Amino acid sequence: MTRYKRQDPEITRRKFINVAMGTTAAVGGVSLLSTLGAANPVFRLTADKMPPLEGDILVHAEASKEGRPITIDDLSTQLVRAWPMGKDENGADVIRKGDPNNILALYRFPKGQLVAPTNLEATIDGEVVAYSDICTHAGCSVSDSDINAGQMRCPCHSGEYDPKRGAVVTGGPPPKPLAQLPIRRDGDRLVVTGFFLTPPYPYHNNEAEWNNLKREVEEALT
Amino acid sequence: MNQWLDERLHISRLNDKFLRKAFPVHHSFFLGEITLFSLIILILTGILLALSYEPSNSMVVNSFDPGTSDAPNLIPAAYHSTLKINAAPFGDMLRRIHHWTANIMVAASVIHMMRIYFTGAFKKPREINWWIGMLLLIFAALTAVTGYVLPYDNYAYNTLKVIYSIAASIPWVGEWVAQAAFAGKFPGDGVIPRVYGYHIMLLPGILLALTAAHMLIMIKQKHTQPQYAKRIAYKKIVGVPLMTQQTPIMLMLALLFAGIIVLFSAFIPVHPVEYFGPPTTTPIENIKPDWYLLWVFGVLAIIPGFEFNFLGGNINSEFVGAILLPTLTLGLMFAVPMLDRSRENLYYAENPTNHPVRLGLGVAFMMLLAVWSVAGYKPELISAGILTTENANTVLWIATFLVPALSYFFVQAVVRGIRALREADERDRTIHAAHADD
Numbered sequence: 209m210t211r212y213k214r215q216d217p218e219i220t221r222r223k224f225i226n227v228a229m230g231t232t233a234a235v236g237g238v239s240l241l242s243t244l245g246a247a248n249p250v251f252r253l254t255a256d257k258m259p260p261l262e263g264d265i266l267v268h269a270e271a272s273k274e275g276r277p278i279t280i281d282d283l284s285t286q287l288v289r290a291w292p293m294g295k296d297e298n299g300a301d302v303i304r305k306g307d308p309n310n311i312l313a314l315y316r317f318p319k320g321q322l323v324a325p326t327n328l329e330a331t332i333d334g335e336v337v338a339y340s341d342i343c344t345h346a347g348c349s350v351s352d353s354d355i356n357a358g359q360m361r362c363p364c365h366s367g368e369y370d371p372k373r374g375a376v377v378t379g380g381p382p383p384k385p386l387a388q389l390p391i392r393r394d395g396d397r398l399v400v401t402g403f404f405l406t407p408p409y410p411y412h413n414n415e416a417e418w419n420n421l422k423r424e425v426e427e428a429l430t
Numbered sequence: 431m432n433q434w435l436d437e438r439l440h441i442s443r444l445n446d447k448f449l450r451k452a453f454p455v456h457h458s459f460f461l462g463e464i465t466l467f468s469l470i471i472l473i474l475t476g477i478l479l480a481l482s483y484e485p486s487n488s489m490v491v492n493s494f495d496p497g498t499s500d501a502p503n504l505i506p507a508a509y510h511s512t513l514k515i516n517a518a519p520f521g522d523m524l525r526r527i528h529h530w531t532a533n534i535m536v537a538a539s540v541i542h543m544m545r546i547y548f549t550g551a552f553k554k555p556r557e558i559n560w561w562i563g564m565l566l567l568i569f570a571a572l573t574a575v576t577g578y579v580l581p582y583d584n585y586a587y588n589t590l591k592v593i594y595s596i597a598a599s600i601p602w603v604g605e606w607v608a609q610a611a612f613a614g615k616f617p618g619d620g621v622i623p624r625v626y627g628y629h630i631m632l633l634p635g636i637l638l639a640l641t642a643a644h645m646l647i648m649i650k651q652k653h654t655q656p657q658y659a660k661r662i663a664y665k666k667i668v669g670v671p672l673m674t675q676q677t678p679i680m681l682m683l684a685l686l687f688a689g690i691i692v693l694f695s696a697f698i699p700v701h702p703v704e705y706f707g708p709p710t711t712t713p714i715e716n717i718k719p720d721w722y723l724l725w726v727f728g729v730l731a732i733i734p735g736f737e738f739n740f741l742g743g744n745i746n747s748e749f750v751g752a753i754l755l756p757t758l759t760l761g762l763m764f765a766v767p768m769l770d771r772s773r774e775n776l777y778y779a780e781n782p783t784n785h786p787v788r789l790g791l792g793v794a795f796m797m798l799l800a801v802w803s804v805a806g807y808k809p810e811l812i813s814a815g816i817l818t819t820e821n822a823n824t825v826l827w828i829a830t831f832l833v834p835a836l837s838y839f840f841v842q843a844v845v846r847g848i849r850a851l852r853e854a855d856e857r858d859r860t861i862h863a864a865h866a867d868d
Contacts, residue, residue, distance in 0.1 A: 217655045227720070248610035249618065257615075268712055280521040289711060308617065309590075316726065341711070346748055347595040347616075348588060349713040355813050363713045365590055365730045366809050379819055381747045400704040410598060410605075413737055 231397055256306030258425050259408070261293035263398040266338070267293045267303060269311060273353055275303055278395045281426070282318035283336055287352045287371075290314050292400055310391060310410055313341035313360070314398075315371050325374035327405055330390030337388040339375045340408040343380040344373065347409050349425050362384075384412045416425070445673070452669035453676040454593060456656045458549075460683060461476050461542035469537035469641060475528040476630065482518065483821055485626035486763030487617065495758045505708040508582040508622045512703050526695035532574050534691065536722045539567055547703070547766065547792050549779035551654040556776070557767035559647045564764050569633055571722060576629040581701065582622055587709035588717055590625075591616060596752045601743030611827035616853065617709075654779045665777060716809055726756050732826045762795075781850075783845050790841040795833035801829045 233282035269289040278290055295301040304310045316336045322328060324355035331337045342400040343350050343362040353361035353368060359378060360369040375386035377410045387408035390401045403422055436442050453459065489504040494513060497503030515521040543563060546552050552560040573748055579590045594616045597608035613620035659668035670676050706714065719727050728753040737746035781788045795846045804811075805826045817825055 230560050244610065245555060248606065248614070249614045249620065271710060276700055305711075307615070308711060333739075345595075346730075348591060348717075351715075354715075355809065356819060361809075362590070363715050363717055363809075365727070366812075367735070376733060381730060381733055381751070383737040383746055405681045410595070413746065416712045 226313040241373075249310040250273055251425055253421075253428055254306060255294060255296035255302045256304050258294070258428070259307070259310060259403060259421065260304065260312065260400045261294055261425065261429075262400060262402050264292035264294040264304070265394075266312065266391070266398040268316065269392070276421070278314065280316065280332070280336060280393065280398070283314050285317055285358070286343075287317060288314045289341060289349075294318075297407050299377050309340070309342045309347065311338045311341045313350065313386070315341075317372060319371050323373055324370075325376065325385075326372070327374070327390070328390055328406060329379065330388055330401070332391060332393045333400070336391065336393075337371070338391045338398075338400075339386040340389065340404060341386070343382055344384040344386065344412045345380070350386070386414070433438050442846070448649060449671070449673035451672045452667045453672060454472050454503070454653050454659065454669045456459055456654050456698035459653065459656075461538055461545055464538040464687055465535055465542055466641070467687050468531045469637065470536060470684075471531045472528060472535065472632065472802075475524050475531070476634075478517065478524055479528060480630055481741040482511060482515050483580065483626075484508060485623050486829060487619070487622040491811075496660060503559050503601050505584050506622070508580065509703065509708050512581040512583070515622070516703065523692075524697060526698070526700050527691055529700040530575075530694050530698070531689055532577065533720065536567075536570055536574065536720075538720070539543045543567065544792070544796075548782040548789060549654065550770075550776060550785065550788070551779060552767045553770050553772060554767075554774070554778040555651055556647075556654070556853055559644060559651070559766060562640055562644050562647070564760070565782065566637065566644065569640065573629060573633040573637060574720060575723070576625050577635060579625045580622070580629060583701075583703040583706040584709050584712070585701070585703075585706045587617070587719065588714055589719070590621070592717075595700075599746055599749040600753060601740065601745050601749060604704045604749075620635065654778055656779050657781065686728045718806060723807040724800045725802035726752055728808070728826075731808045731835060732823050732830075733807045756806065759799075769770065783848050786845040789845065793841045794838040797837040798830065801826070801833050804829075814843060 216300050228363070233331060253401035267290060268274055268276050268278055268282075269291045274291075275293070277293075278288065282288060292304045292312065294300055294304060309318070314336065319333070319335055320336055322334050324330060326339075328334045341349050343364065345362065346364050349369070350360045350369060351378065352397050353359040355361065358370075358372070360371055360375065361367070362380065364371060365381055367382035368378045369382070369386055370378050374388060377385060378401045384406075387404040387406045389404050391398050392401050393399070407415055407418035411421065412419040432441075459553040473846065484507045486507040488507055488509050490507045491497070492505045492510060492513075493504050494504045494517075494649070512525075515525060546563070573702055575589075575593065579586045579593075590612070594608050594612055598604045600607055609615060609618075611624075612618060655668060659666070662668050670679075718724065730748065733747045733751040735747050737744060737765075739745075808817070808822055808826065812819055812822055
């Protein structure tokens with residue numbers, strides 16, 4: 209009687225199935241991840257999405273007079289919202305409202321009221337000043353405060369800014385002041401003379417990304 | 431017909447398993463059912479709304495006010511279709527029913543959860559259902575938030591902006607996560623189709639699957655028995671069977687509930703999209719989330735602004751207030767069953783006054799959320815003159831700690847009083863019983 213000796217295969221059936229299932233799960237998981245990547249569409253920097261640039265003129269953002277250039281007489285100590293208007297690649301006027309974070313806040317104060325840390329060089333005669341109107345906290349559009357006269361207040365989480373002092377934070381959760389935009393006067397019109405002086409929302413905590421954007425804009429223009 | 435079906439599908443076996451399930455007779459056991467009815471009403475009205483809704487944020491001419499051919503009045507297609515729904519017969523009514531039912535669903539589930547917590551029904555063996563219930567609550571809130579965005583009026587637009595920036599505030603991966611979740615930089619061209627997909631497919635699917643699991647586990651594990659069941663038949667399941675005694679009660683409750691909702695919706699308008707207008711950069715004054723998210727909003731309003739760099743990631747007050755703190759709060763709620771050490775399976779619903787620490791902590795927790803919700807009204811409190819800009823944060827932070835602590839001790843005092851009365855009653859009863867023996 210020959211003794212039957214069971215020969216162990218090199219790999220057991222159970223182990224083979226486990227490994228096969230594990231591999232399938234891993235490959236399947238990774239391929240699912242790639243579809244997740246497709247959920248994030250490519251960003252194209254078109255003219256309407258560029259930040260305010262040198263040479264842009266400021267136009268009204270209010271629905272009833274949108275697109276009409278702002279004159280100095282339109283401005284007061286009450287906030288006026290503005291869009292930058294530039295040219296697209298064909299030379300046609302384009303309001304840069306493809307990125308809602310381009311909305312600007314304009315004020316005109318009697319001479320002497322605007323003080324540091326406002327950059328007075330970047331204002332018009334120390335009277336007219338332009339800020340990003342986007343709260344550095346959660347990206348809401350900031351308004352005039354109805355509680356403390358002369359202050360700006362964000363309706364979302366009650367962040368407060370002082371527009372006479374470089375829009376420094378005077379209350380609430382915002383981490384940074386509003387970014388100031390350098391402007392000059394050209395006849396009746398207000399013209400932008402460069403990028404925001406500090407990174408605006410949402411780049412306020414990421415200077416490198418803001419510089420990247422500026423470089424991309426400059427490349428796109430040349 | 432019954433026989434015909436039974437021969438093919440063996441429904442009589444279903445009968446033994448499910449349809450004879452005993453339901454305890456106590457009004458607090460109807461809260462979960464109301465949540466379920468709400469979900470059904472939401473799905474029905476949601477289907478009707480989806481038939482007329484156009485999920486797109488591309489601009490179309492407003493057919494109600496077309497403007498001129500030189501300057502056409504362009505509004506997002508989603509907002510336009512919402513206006514059309516409002517103009518359709520009973521269209522506004524459908525939106526109101528959907529909106530009110532969503533609010534009531536969250537309210538009913540929160541009260542349902544309070545019943546579970548205060549009577550100890552989350553204890554072994556029902557921990558899994560507590561966790562599933564927590565997930566249901568979270569996904570219900572997410573579904574509600576995505577539903578908020580769909581009309582795409584100015585309110586929805588500003589809400590979406592805040593949600594986007596909260597997602598983007600996660601350190602390291604935030605910007606990528608926000609763009610992947612909302613189809614590109616805000617407001618991406620595909621943002622409304624994306625949110626629509628979440629609201630009508632992904633999230634309801636998750637809700638239905640979780641609800642099914644919740645129900646099946648409940649049938650398998652059976653309800654906790656109310657105290658009266660102990661007196662009637664110790665360690666036996668007491669209650670009325672689903673078929674046929676519980677069913678008419680449920681139907682009556684469902685119809686009554688639907689009637690109340692319709693009555694509500696007929697008289698109380700919701701979310702007037704015409705008033706808010708299409709998306710603009712002009713913000714809505716005192717924009718607020720729904721009541722069940724007001725506490726997160728309150729935390730954001732009173733948290734001081736800060737940000738710092740941690741291993742290359744940017745950690746700011748928004749992340750801490752809107753993601754970290756709520757995660758901790760929800761984590762605490764998830765951990766509730768693990769705080770209980772009993773090895774025994776729980777049969778009978780417990781009297782909350784026999785567990786004063788649990789009762790007190792639960793009340794303190796709810797008071798904490800209440801204080802944070804009040805903090806959500808900070809601007810109103812300031813303009814009403816109750817607080818000033820300078821002292822608002824200090825006062826609200828002190829209240830954050832003081833109010834829950836005080837309510838904890840207040841509950842302990844009340845419980846002591848109730849127990850003293852109960853003991854006095856028992857003494858009386860034994861004395862009288864002794865007299866009766868004489």
